[in-house]
Amino acid sequence: MAALASKDLCTNLQDIKLSEADLQQFCCPRAHWQPGHVLLYNIDQSCNRFTCRSGQRICVRCGANYLVDSEGYVCCGGADNTEVICNHHCCKSSSCMGDSSCHVCNRPLDMTKYPHCSTHLYHVSDEIETDTLTGFINTNLKESISEKSIYALSCDMVYTTTGLEVAAISMVNSDCQVVYETKVKPKSTIIDYNTEHSEIIMEEYLGLQKKLSRRAPSILKEIKRRLSVGKASLLRRFGYDGRSSLKKVHKKLLKLIGSDTILIGHDLGFHLLRLRVIHDNIVDTIALYPHENGFPNRISLASLKSKYLKCTTTTVLGFKCRGDAQTAMQLVKLKC
Incomplete structure (x- = not known):
């Protein structure tokens, strides 16, 4: 049963929902005339990277160009046959979050001047191949859910042979209680757990x-x-695999989310794109708490939590996304 939101909270959220122009600016998935497909706007200012090159990718950690075979596995370290080892600094969030230093060694991220502090055996990419943008569900067509519910949603991601895919999802109600949570089985093979x-x-x-x-x-x-x-x-x-396929996740989401449901999140368009979900009623913390340097910079969720909240979120092994969803819900309620 979906949790009914309080009348006051629901009313207040109507005033801070993203407009259609905002949804496009933040690169949220928008409805396409062809079912299962999606329209994306303002791609250059989003945290998403797209590619049409099926055999060549750019490592999200060290920036190296590298080649992959037909199944997405690294076949050499780079386009110029450089080493496979990935040397890099650890940036706690993607570059559009405005990070300038490594969260491990505190040095600037420029490896031309400062030695790396982390090493991995493989390069990984978060690039999305444009011809794979299919299989989307549109929750706005689900009018049978009459309850005006409010949920915060977040996902944890892993690197696979096709890029960054959802590995876990958590959804909490306005009281920060979990209404849906599951591990997700990526469609492609995992090559790095992004721990x-x-x-x-x-x-x-x-x-x-x-x-x-x-x-x-x-x-x-x-x-x-x-x-x-x-x-x-x-x-x-x-004899064990407790993960849900994305198809099963979609079926569950369509039972919980309808056209009147308000979804809350931090850079929610980034999560919905990888969840393959189109939704209109969104409240996003990156809009409520803008970066001092302006868009497209974003303040990380960890920074917002440290500045505005006491430690009241739940930490669960394997579900960091639960705490992230709870944090987003609490940050939004501060604005109401």
């Missing part, structure tokens, strides 16, 4: 902690190695 930002740990995400802990160390090492390169057959072997 620095998503806080997702491979063994926990796959639900294998107890099963793996009973294995001998040598076998455990091999199992982890094979899982890290996408051997999903091991999940079937262990």
